[in-house]
Amino acid sequence: MNSIEEKLWSYIDGSCTAEEQQAIAMLIAQDEAYMRKYHELLKLNEEFTSMELDEPSMAFTYNVLETIRTQHAQQPLKAAINKRIILGIAIFFIVTIASLVMFALSSVNWHTADTSIKIPKQLDITHVTSFFTGPVIRGFLFFDVVMGLFLLDTYLRRKSVLKHE
Amino acid sequence: MQSKLSDIELIEQTLGGNQSAYADLVKRHQRFVFTLAMRFAKGREDAEEIAQDCFIKAYRSLASFQRQSKFSTWLYSIVYTTAMTFLRKKRVDTTSIDGEDVFIQIENKPSAYDENNVESKSRSYYLNQAIGQLLPDDATIITMFYKGEQSLEEIAQVLGIEANTVKVKLFRARQRLKEKLERNLKHEVKELI
Numbered sequence: 566m567n568s569i570e571e572k573l574w575s576y577i578d579g580s581c582t583a584e585e586q587q588a589i590a591m592l593i594a595q596d597e598a599y600m601r602k603y604h605e606l607l608k609l610n611e612e613f614t615s616m617e618l619d620e621p622s623m624a625f626t627y628n629v630l631e632t633i634r635t636q637h638a639q640q641p642l643k644a645a646i647n648k649r650i651i652l653g654i655a656i657f658f659i660v661t662i663a664s665l666v667m668f669a670l671s672s673v674n675w676h677t678a679d680t681s682i683k684i685p686k687q688l689d690i691t692h693v694t695s696f697f698t699g700p701v702i703r704g705f706l707f708f709d710v711v712m713g714l715f716l717l718d719t720y721l722r723r724k725s726v727l728k729h730e
Numbered sequence: 731m732q733s734k735l736s737d738i739e740l741i742e743q744t745l746g747g748n749q750s751a752y753a754d755l756v757k758r759h760q761r762f763v764f765t766l767a768m769r770f771a772k773g774r775e776d777a778e779e780i781a782q783d784c785f786i787k788a789y790r791s792l793a794s795f796q797r798q799s800k801f802s803t804w805l806y807s808i809v810y811t812t813a814m815t816f817l818r819k820k821r822v823d824t825t826s827i828d829g830e831d832v833f834i835q836i837e838n839k840p841s842a843y844d845e846n847n848v849e850s851k852s853r854s855y856y857l858n859q860a861i862g863q864l865l866p867d868d869a870t871i872i873t874m875f876y877k878g879e880q881s882l883e884e885i886a887q888v889l890g891i892e893a894n895t896v897k898v899k900l901f902r903a904r905q906r907l908k909e910k911l912e913r914n915l916k917h918e919v920k921e922l923i
Contacts, residue, residue, distance in 0.1 A: 618765045625760055626756045
């Protein structure tokens with residue numbers, strides 16, 4: 566440490582070692598110049614501590630949260646989708662494909678006279694087609710139309726919000 | 731009324747989707763963040779823009795806050811980076827006749843004037859005026875040390891420098907502030923005579 570001031574500031578801040586602290590305390594007690602400077606810096610330190618903080622405008626918090634809300638609403642759909650939904654869709658497709666494969670394998674007639682690899686003689690999937698009856702297909706198409714209209718409505722709403730801004 | 735929950739508890743609630751918890755966090759830190767921004771911008775409008783930008787950035791990266799340091803330290807490092815970017819954008823010319831006086835605080839005056847507390851108000855006025863005349867780095871270190879409840883190590887983390895360097899910078903900043911205070915007061919006394 567160099568100057569008296571530097572030593573005294575370290576002493577006031579408590580940023581020096583215990584030995585240094587003790588040595589400076591002794592200097593303050595014994596040396597008039599140190600004592601005078603110490604009291605001067607102590608007063609200055611108190612003044613710095615009583616420094617006032619500036620106050621932002623009354624609407625500051627509201628403005629911050631409003632900006633966050635607006636930015637959140639403008640987030641692209643790709644980023645806004647919950648990852649759990651994606652995971653759910655993935656699980657649904659994996660389970661569907663796996664059960665379809667298992668069903669297909671269990672329906673295969675493996676009993677052939679020949680030992681060489683051949684295409685299965687009979688693949689019994691006739692009763693699967695019974696699921697795709699008229700009402701099911703119509704229901705599926707109706708759901709698609711509703712979903713399409715919903716997406717179109719969301720897209721137009723977002724476009725209108727952007728236009729107003 | 732501000733929440734009595736800790737910063738970490740408020741962060742947990744914010745991450746859980748409770749936006750009013752973040753409002754409490756903003757209310758708790760807004761005065762200090764705004765004051766720090768004022769050290770760089772000087773004008774209230776620019777400072778408010780910087781401060782708002784900081785809270786929005788903090789909200790966006792709240793999930794990446796590691797909790798190894800205090801939230802305030804993490805937030806102040808965002809303020810420092812944002813304010814430095816602002817300064818670079820504005821291309822503030824820091825050269826003047828005596829090198830530092832370009833940072834004269836115009837709008838940072840005490841808001842209320844209490845006749846019963848004239849002495850303390852005028853002291854605070856002169857202190858604010860002197861801080862406004864310091865370079866942003868000096869003013870930031872002094873503000874963080876005295877009002878931000880930040881240790882030398884935490885200030886070092888915010889500024890991205892060594893703690894010892896902060897100690898030296900703080901010493902020099904205090905000296906410069908003391909000189910400015912003395913000069914301003916001397917000038918004032920001369921004007922009165």
